[in-house]
Amino acid sequence: MRNFIEKMREEGRVIDIEDPCSTIFEAPKLASETDDLLFFHKLDGDRKGVMNVTASRASLSCALGVPEHDIVPRLAATGQNGTIMEGERLNMGQPDLSSLPVMKHFPLDAGRYLTSAVVFSQYGGVENASIHRMQVLDEKRLAARLVEGRHTHSLLQDALADGERLPVAITIGTHPAVTFASCTRVPQGKEMQYAAELLGGDISLNTCSNGVRVPDAEIVLEGYIGSETTEEGPFVDITGTYDPIRQGPVIELTGMYMKPDAIYHGILPAGNEHKILMGMPYEPKIFQAVAGVTRVKNVVLTTGGCGYLHGIVQIKKSTQGDAKNAIMAAFAAHTSLKHVVVVDEDINPFRMEDVEYAIATRVRADRDVMVIVGVRGSSLDPCRIGDGTNVKMGIDATMVMGEEEKFIRAEWD
Known part of the structure; x- marks a missing residue:
């Protein structure tokens, strides 16, 4: 040391x-x-x-x-x-x-x-x-x-x-x-x-x-x-x-x-x-699990999510369902994960304002939000259910494939 x-x-x-x-x-x-x-x-x-x-x-x-x-x-x-x-x-x-x-x-x-x-x-x-x-x-x-x-x-x-x-x-x-x-x-x-x-x-x-x-x-x-x-x-x-x-x-x-x-x-x-130390050791495990279903670029367990309960997964989609598959893979890899957001390559997963932008402009709640009830969660979560289960949410904050032109962000060369 x-x-x-x-x-x-x-x-x-x-x-x-x-x-x-x-x-x-x-x-x-x-x-x-x-x-x-x-x-x-x-x-x-x-x-x-x-x-x-x-x-x-x-x-x-x-x-x-x-x-x-x-x-x-x-x-x-x-x-x-x-x-x-x-x-x-x-x-x-x-x-x-x-x-x-x-x-x-x-x-x-x-x-x-x-x-x-x-x-x-x-x-x-x-x-x-x-x-x-x-x-x-x-x-x-x-x-x-x-x-x-x-x-x-x-x-x-x-x-x-x-x-x-x-x-x-x-x-x-x-x-x-x-x-x-x-x-x-x-x-x-x-x-x-x-x-x-x-x-x-x-x-x-x-x-x-x-x-x-x-x-x-x-x-x-x-x-x-x-x-x-x-x-x-x-x-x-x-x-x-x-x-x-x-x-x-x-x-x-x-x-x-x-x-x-x-x-x-x-x-x-x-x-x-x-x-x-609590969360980052799980990031490679999530990375490996998501790599089994799509092309993963990076994984972050956020500080605001206690370094443990909230994850951002950055992927490069090959098919329209990749983001939801990534959500399920992430939950399977880290059972204490409570909320996960999947973003595209152009979104910086280390910058929470960028992630919020993706949620604001690329998410339609009726289509892109997954809610999973009655699953194992973290014993450290103050709002866990008495039987040890919890409710989890995954958000697909990626662009709809084939409609990328709608999401082009203005920038200077």
């Missing part, structure tokens, strides 16, 4: 906060006011931390070494074939979460939360890496939000069924490519091979004392998840509203590793970095 921070500094995209800053509300509020990377030199004393590491597509472009508007097509063509290299064995000390500048972000949050931490787990010869929010309970315990059916939860259920605990290692402060890979739905156990591809071909993994392997990180926590559960939340999630109190498993920490002068990474809940 340090190399990436220096690269961002060279591009003039780092703001140094030299004055003392509190981890309770103050640092999160500063992060909400900019998309630039914030480097805090005196968090709760003399501890260092960063926020907004990838709070914009430009930052992710810097991290991946890919032009900003080419990110999605490039990611859609990226495989999980990177090489894993054996690193060193980490020397763990005693865990002490109170020594880290863990933040409390909003007034009604249940407490301090780890928000950028990647949870690496291993059971039955299968490895996994994914981000989970984790509430600090005390110096050695965390309460995790593990979504039912996702891979970490499944590995935990396998371990508990065998009467065992799930060994985990938690990293804070990894290269953004590793963080991004951990947020991406790839085949089981392929997250680090994907990260290696994003980093240029290979990645070294260090081994913790409980056997779990992790990449280079500023901070590593190791421990186990057993059968104990506790209340977790409330906590602000992607929509900027409070997610309710849930029962979550407890992580018992047994070790802790820190680099000298470690840099803590915090992600602002519902901030743009959260939205980038």
Whole structure:
């Protein structure tokens, strides 16, 4: 992560906060006011931390070494074939979460939360890496939000069924490519091979004392998840509203590793970095799905749609029904997607005023709007139906084929 921070500094995209800053509300509020990377030199004393590491597509472009508007097509063509290299064995000390500048972000949050931490787990010869929010309970315990059916939860259920605990290692402060890979739905156990591809071909993994392997990180926590559960939340999630109190498993920490002068990474809940990491990993998946039905040019999950619920799909039509097929493919690829707009090549999907123009001039509601009732939606949507289903809408904002002359836009050469 340090190399990436220096690269961002060279591009003039780092703001140094030299004055003392509190981890309770103050640092999160500063992060909400900019998309630039914030480097805090005196968090709760003399501890260092960063926020907004990838709070914009430009930052992710810097991290991946890919032009900003080419990110999605490039990611859609990226495989999980990177090489894993054996690193060193980490020397763990005693865990002490109170020594880290863990933040409390909003007034009604249940407490301090780890928000950028990647949870690496291993059971039955299968490895996994994914981000989970984790509430600090005390110096050695965390309460995790593990979504039912996702891979970490499944590995935990396998371990508990065998009467065992799930060994985990938690990293804070990894290269953004590793963080991004951990947020991406790839085949089981392929997250680090994907990260290696994003980093240029290979990645070294260090081994913790409980056997779990992790990449280079500023901070590593190791421990186990057993059968104990506790209340977790409330906590602000992607929509900027409070997610309710849930029962979550407890992580018992047994070790802790820190680099000298470690840099803590915090992600602002519902901030743009959260939205980038939550939504952008789905864009290549939507791109691939739409490519199966028509010629797709780009895909964007919009910031105004929480980076997760609203999508813009840019296509080049071959037949009149292509846009509606693209809508259905997008919903199938990302089941939390709520509204999707399909536009032509001449509409910039990154410019919302351009998308609104397409809706205003190319949409006839009786013909071009699809409403789908009773389908699976996002559990984070405040207006979801009690049974977990939702109503989705797709808008075909493309020109009618054969009538393109009606839509020629006046411009100078």
